[in-house]
Amino acid sequence: MVREADQRSERATKAHRATEILDGLLEGWFDYIGDLNGPPLKLRHLTRPQMVFVMSLTAHVHATAKALRPVLPDGLTIAHMPLVRSIFEATVTAVWCQAVDDGAEALMQEGDRQRNNVRRAVGEALSVREMERVATYDLGALISSSTAQGRSMEKRLEDLEMPGAYVIYRVLSGQSHASIETMENYVDQQSFTQEPLSIKSNPGAHPRSAEWIELCASCLVWSGALINFHDPARSRRSELRQAARELQIDWILKVKPDAVRRGGGRPR
16 A cells, blocks of 8 residues: 555656646747747758648647646546647657658648548538538649558658557557547446446546656657757757756657658658
């Protein structure tokens, strides 16, 4: 019993410290980006479509973390896991898109394919005017050697130098969907075999809150580092590196050299 209490205390301490790091990174990002569009950035080796993806996804990572912040560190539950998943998914996609030269084309291909599928699926139910609101882009014949990665998060994650990345994504997905993992947080085990059946209105704090908060903070480091690369002043480099040291991670999430070469670029 004493050991269990010690473990709970240790997890709580980790969750609070990770939240403090996350707070500092959010403050640093919003101070840097300002009220409008932030300081001017150089494209460096990126194409404009790549930069659009990287900037918008990085902004989404931080906006989502800000939306999640009010429940941290003690109130993270299964109901908040879709936000954690979104933070992770947007981060790794931004990292991948920056490193793989034809990644933006692959993502645009997939986005346009899905939108065209929506138009076909709902076409009979909508008027012509309503159909026009289901936006598509005339992208022409985009060519990308990374089409499979554009369609599949699993393939995208395989391109990362991050062991266990797909396992993390699978766990997050299982806790973000209408799944057994979600259901188990709202019923007691005896509800399957005993009366009465009880349903919890509050699923309670997530038992692995500390780890998920650390992942969110890590994503703020990795996505922030992408923008820092294009900032001539390297305004947040020291801040991001310090946060990475405290989280015991590399401050740059790397993509495998083979994936970079497949996309037409040279490993950097």
